[in-house]
C-alpha cells in the first residue's frame with residue numbers, strides 16, 4: 585500500500601518527505617549503479633511531485649549519462665536519487681535508494697535489472713522479475 589515516508593542522508597543536512605511511496609523496490613546491477621552505491625542500487629520509485637526536500641542547497645547532481653542524472657549530499661556523499669532526464673514516462677519519477685528512508689522496512693523486491701552484470705558474489709532470493717540489459721532496453725527503451 586502506498587504510504588508517506590521520510591528519509592535523510594547520513595549527515596542529516598538533506599531530508600525529504602515522500603507521499604504515495606510504493607511498497608515495492610527494484611534493484612539495478614549495472615556498472616554505474618554498482619560503483620555509485622558500492623554494491624547495487626536498491627531503488628524505490630517515487631514521483632518527483634510527491635517529494636518535498638529540506639536542505640536542498642546541499643544536493644549536488646551529476647548528469648551521469650545522456651539519459652539520467654544522479655544526486656547526492658555534498659557534505660556526506662550519501663546517494664539521494666537517480667533520475668531519468670530524457671522526456672518520457674520515466675522522467676516524472678526518481679529512484680530513491682531504499683537505505684536512505686528512515687524506516688526501510690516493509691518493502692518487497694519486485695524486479696532486478698541488468699541481472700547479467702550482477703557480480704557472482706551474491707544472489708538476491710525470491711521469485712521476482714529478472715531482466716538482462718538487452719531485456720531492459722527492449723522493455724523501457726532507455727538504459728535505466
Ligand SMILES: [Zn+2]
Pocket residue numbers: 593594595596597598657658659660661662
Ligand atoms: Zn549529508
Ligand SMILES: [Zn+2]
Pocket residue numbers: 612613614615616617618625698728
Ligand atoms: Zn543501474
